[in-house]
Amino acid sequence: MRDDAPTPQGLDAFLAAAQARAVRVAEIATRSRDDALDIVQDAMLHLARAYGRRPPAEWAPLFHRIVENKIRDFQRRQSVRNRIFFWRSSAAEDDEDSLPEVQAQDLAVLDATESLMQAEALKRLERAIAELPTRQRQAFVLRVWEGLSTDDAAKAMGCSDGSVKTHLSRALVTLRAQLGEAWSLQD
Amino acid sequence: MNANDLAELSTAERAFAQTVRAQLRASEQLNYIESARLAATRAQARALIAPAAHHLSWSWLAAPAAVAAIAFSLMRFDTSAPAIAPLPSSGALQALSGDVNASSADALEWVSDEAGPDFYRDLAFYEWLQSRSQMEPNA
Numbered sequence: 001m002r003d004d005a006p007t008p009q010g011l012d013a014f015l016a017a018a019q020a021r022a023v024r025v026a027e028i029a030t031r032s033r034d035d036a037l038d039i040v041q042d043a044m045l046h047l048a049r050a051y052g053r054r055p056p057a058e059w060a061p062l063f064h065r066i067v068e069n070k071i072r073d074f075q076r077r078q079s080v081r082n083r084i085f086f087w088r089s090s091a092a093e094d095d096e097d098s099l100p101e102v103q104a105q106d107l108a109v110l111d112a113t114e115s116l117m118q119a120e121a122l123k124r125l126e127r128a129i130a131e132l133p134t135r136q137r138q139a140f141v142l143r144v145w146e147g148l149s150t151d152d153a154a155k156a157m158g159c160s161d162g163s164v165k166t167h168l169s170r171a172l173v174t175l176r177a178q179l180g181e182a183w184s185l186q187d
Numbered sequence: 188m189n190a191n192d193l194a195e196l197s198t199a200e201r202a203f204a205q206t207v208r209a210q211l212r213a214s215e216q217l218n219y220i221e222s223a224r225l226a227a228t229r230a231q232a233r234a235l236i237a238p239a240a241h242h243l244s245w246s247w248l249a250a251p252a253a254v255a256a257i258a259f260s261l262m263r264f265d266t267s268a269p270a271i272a273p274l275p276s277s278g279a280l281q282a283l284s285g286d287v288n289a290s291s292a293d294a295l296e297w298v299s300d301e302a303g304p305d306f307y308r309d310l311a312f313y314e315w316l317q318s319r320s321q322m323e324p325n326a
Contacts, residue, residue: 008233015232019225020215037221041228045235052236122214125207144204145211147192165195172200175207 004055011052014059015044022067025141028126029071030078039070046070061156064146068138068156128178132171135159139167140175 019040026036043066051062129137135157142153143164153164193201217225275283 006236008237011236012229012233015225015229019229020217021212023217023221023225024211024215037224041225044225044228044232048232048235052232122210125210143193144208147208150195169196169200172196172204176200176203 004057006053006056010056011048011059014056014063015047018060018063019044021146022063025145026067026071028130029137030074031130035074039067039074043067043070060146060148061152064142064148065156065158072134124179125175128175131178132174135163135167136171136174139164140171143168 022040022043023033023036026039027033030036030039043063046066047059047063051058054062129140132140138157139153142148142156143150146153148156150161150164154161157164157167193204196204
């Protein structure tokens with residue numbers, strides 16, 4: 001069997017490595033952990049169903065594109081829902097309704113790895129990324145966070161290499177302006 | 188990390204991007220419930236691209252078995268119908284019906300269960316008797 005042939009084990013290994021980051025990306029975009037998990041689960045099945053027989057080298061840009069499309073679909077549904085039910089509370093307030101045991105576990109994770117100040121700085125970073133225009137956020141996530149090459153990021157975004165570089169540059173300018181030059185989580 | 192990673196950025200932008208990247212990646216945590224949930228989904232994804240050969244082998248066995256079962260069930264029907272006997276003569280039919288309609292010495296007789304006149308005479312007497320005595324309870 002060729003090394004680049006798709007296998008169930010290979011797909012499982014790829015998804016296991018990508019799932020945690022995909023959940024965080026979706027969580028920042030949707031501001032909801034549960035919705036992020038739903039999006040990532042749907043994306044996994046979509047990748048397997050539609051592209052599972054493609055060469056494994058194509059899975060990364062395909063999976064990220066699927067995740068971004070599902071995030072966009074979610075945001076469109078949210079905007080329609082908010083227009084209809086305009087008295088609904090904001091997503092920030094919905095976060096406070098998470099289960100106590102999940103909150104306790106999140107806090108335990110934060111206490112284990114970061115101080116409270118670092119947690120606040122991380123929240124600022126997440127808000128800044130979420131507020132980026134869609135294409136800038138995609139370019140930032142794919143190039144900086146995911147570490148994809150410009151070529152793979154362009155495939156995932158469905159645009160040219162030059163567009164990816166332009167969007168990334170603008171995203172970084174915006175983030176640095178919002179977070180400040182001295183921003184850092186490491187004291 | 189690739190040496191050419193983010194090469195198109197300036198030094199300051201690259202440093203900022205790498206710092207942000209490190210912190211974002213450090214925040215990638217899943218609790219055990221989330222990990223189990225995603226593991227179940229990955230199992231479904233694996234099943235979607237699993238080779239279909241072993242499924243085909245079962246279908247190749249099932250099809251002949253189904254044909255054999257249908258053929259066996261049809262074999263139980265005897266297609267050769269028995270010949271219908273000719274109609275008996277009128278004399279034979281009359282003789283047979285005579286046996287059916289003949290009276291029998293040990294045949295049961297139907298007796299009406301309607302009460303005779305003695306019953307109603309006794310009932311009237313009993314009711315007269317009831318009316319005479321206040322103490323006697325009703326039957």
